[in-house]
Amino acid sequence: MNDAEELLHDLDMLLKESNFTKAAQQLYISQPYLTQLIKRIEKKVGAKIINRDTKPFSLTEAGLIYYKYLENVSYNDQQLERKLAQFSHPEKEVIKIGILESLGSYLLPEILPTFLNKHPNAEIQLFEAFPRKTERRLLNEEIDCYIGQTPEAISRGFDVYTNGGEQYYIVIPANSKYFQTDKFILAEDELDIKELLEQPLVLSQPESAIRHQINGLFQKYNVTPKIVMESNSVITVANLAVKGIGLTISSASILKRLQHLPINLLPINRNLLMIKYFIAIKQDKDYSPAITDLVKIFRDAKLEQSIH
Secondary structure (H helix, E strand, C coil): CCCHHHHHHHHHHHHHHCCHHHHHHHHCCCHHHHHHHHHHHHHHHCCCCEECCCCCCEECHHHHHHHHHHHHHHHHHHHHHHHHHHHHCCCCEEEEEEECHHHHHHHHHHHHHHHHHHCCCEEEEEEECCHHHHHHHHHCCCCCEEEEECHHHCCCCEEEEEEEEEEEEEEEECCCCCCCCCCCECCCCCCCHHHHHCCEEEEECCCCHHHHHHHHHHHHCCCCCEEEEEECCHHHHHHHHHCCCCEEEEEHHHHCCCCCCCEEEEECCCCCCEEEEEEEEECCCCCCHHHHHHHHHHHHCCCCCCCC
16 A cells, blocks of 8 residues: 555645545546545545545544554654665765754755765754754764754753854834834833833743743843743744734844834843854764764854844
8 A cells, every 4th residue: 555655645635625536636646546545544444534524624533543643654764764874875974963943944054055065975864853852862872963052051961162143132013012113123222121021922832942041031030921822933933923922032043034024123132142053062972074074164154143
C-alpha cells in the first residue's frame, strides 16, 4: 500500500476538495482508484475514516486516529532516513544544527550559502527546539552545534562564540491607550516601561529563549505580568499583539515583517534587554574541518539586525 506521506497527501486533497472526482484530478489518479483506496483503508481500520454525508468532508474519530498514525509513521521514516544518511551517502558529511525556528529564519540564510559553497558535499540537518532541549542534544552529541541567542543563559560544557545581535521592542497596537498616531518607533524614554509591563500581555511560552529574558525584566521592575495568551511561536505572538490582543515584547528580525502596520515600537535599552547571537559546540571534542569552518563563517558573518 502507499507510503504514509503519500496517504497523508491523498487524504488532505480529499478533505480539501470534498469530492472524489475533483480530488482524483488534483492527485493525477483515477476516481475509482481513489475510491477503492479509501475503502481498502477503512477495511483495514475496521471503521469509516471520512464522514462523507456532509460537506465539507471531515475525518471521523477513527479517521483522526489513523491520520495521526500516518503522521507518526511519516515522521519516523524521515528520522530514520536522516540517521542512516551517513551510511547510505558516505561521501557526504552530515552536519546537525540545533536552532530555534524563529532564529533560523534569519540567521541560516546569512551563514549556510557560504558554508555550502565551501563544502558542497555536506548535508545540513536542522533540529528545531527550545533552548534546553537543544542543549541536552548537544551535550549528548545528538547534534554538532547549537545556534542560539542569549549566551549568558547557556549551561557549562560548551565553547560559545558570539556575533551580532538585535534590540528588543515593546509592541503597542493601535487599540492601546498608549498608541501614538503617525509614529512608528518611539524614543526610549517616551513611555514608562514598568507601566507598559503591567498591561495585558501576549508572550511566548516560558521555556522559550525570549521569555527567559522577559521574565528577568519582570523581576527587575517587580511586575507580576497579566498574561492573556501564550504561544510557542514568536511570530504568532507578534501578530496577536498587532491585532490588539495585548502588548508584547519582540525583536527586530520579527518586527521588520510588521513595520507597515499601525503599531508603535518602544525600544528597550540594550543594557536592560537584548539578543546576542551565538554558536556553541561541545568542549573537549575533536571536530571535522567542516564544523570548524561553520563556526568561523558564523563568527565572520554580518549578523547585526536593526529596524528603522
